[in-house]
């Protein structure tokens with residue numbers, strides 16, 4: 114029977130995707146310690162989640178108002194530690210959980226990313242994943258020594274080359290290249306270790322990769338592009354995907370379209386799982402869950418939404434009055450997450466205001482919280498999963514580790530009882546737990 118993929122949406126930060134999460138009375142505050150991440154990993158593992166995944170951005174959301182004072186004072190996602198290092202700490206405190214981290218194709222070098230993730234994959238016995246992003250804003254550009262962020266579609270064109278180099282690196286060592294035979298003195302078969310020469314329009318790399326193939330071949334590639342260009346990139350490269358479907362009908366439509374785009378490229382759509390964000394708020398009874406939700410919603414501040422919108426759309430929302438409409442030129446100038454911008458323009462049917470952006474995106478608050486008992490949540494997750502809207506869920510926390518503890522306590526037993534989520538891990542590697550085969554060298558080439 115088909116089982117859903119469950120991903121814990123994690124941050125190496127002071128909060129969840131909700132800036133308000135750190136204000137929750139039950140949120141732990143030791144977010145700079147390994148113990149905090151290991152605890153979350155152990156909770157996810159108890160629930161047989163396939164992946165814990167760390168989001169990332171290479172800057173504070175301080176585009177809003179042009180200085181960091183507001184976001185620092187309010188703790189609006191200002192702590193962002195290195196997610197790969199944090200991933201390792203979590204990995205060493207767990208045994209089966211697949212663990213992924215985000216890394217940017219725009220600001221890192223492909224050899225570096227290939228080597229770092231392949232190393233982590235070895236260290237964790239084949240449990241690593243890489244969430245490929247092209248990054249979103251000028252804050253990231255400036256931290257990384259550039260003036261402005263590269264144009265939206267161009268950075269995906271460049272990312273295609275980046276992926277070819279990374280996969281070229283990962284293909285450097287055939288699976289049985291390593292021998293380490295002290296008797297014969299043969300360390301590795303030279304005919305099975307290949308030098309790469311790559312020259313593209315944007316990037317080049319030549320050399321012999323320095324990390325052997327890992328127990329699952331190479332890390333699993335996660336992708337979450339939402340724009341037209343981003344989706345084409347996801348269909349080409351993603352081995353599992355993250356999406357934020359806003360409602361059931363859109364989900365069914367976009368899910369079918371993505372599966373068909375994957376198939377059109379000659380890839381097997383049934384192997385590529387598509388997982389949509391969910392914000393569950395769960396308790397023993399629906400009434401208790403409603404109370405929990407009321408508390409969570411009360412923790413939100415307007416500065417959370419405005420600074421996270423500015424971050425995502427690479428535009429300072431403090432420049433406009435709350436009910437002032439953006440001009441065509443200003444809308445065009447929003448160069449971050451264009452799928453988000455386009456949705457707001459489409460929903461309003463006119464030039465939107467700041468308030469429209471806040472209300473439609475619900476940035477900084479759960480967009481589609483699912484509130485109820487374990488059975489209520491399981492019903493909702495089952496519906497989308499069985500009726501062609503997704504293959505799994507990226508479970509986002511309202512506070513940590515509380516959200517994941519509640520989910521594992523109230524929802525997982527219900528999902529397992531219905532045969533919708535696994536009772537045991539299928540194997541030691543992430544690929545085994547996602548039903549993915551170990552890739553052959555070169556199998557990524559279309």
Ligand SMILES: Cc1cc2nc3c(=O)[nH]c(=O)nc-3n(C[C@H](O)[C@H](O)[C@H](O)COP(=O)(O)O)c2cc1C
Nearest residue numbers: 168169215246337338339340343355356357450451
């Ligand atoms: C669950 C999920 C997690 C994401 N994590 C990140 C992240 O860590 N860093 C990032 O820059 N973008 C992240 N994104 C955003 C996407 O990679 C992408 O930028 C966004 O969907 C907008 O699409 P576009 O870049 O194609 O315009 C995430 C999206 C989703 C749905």
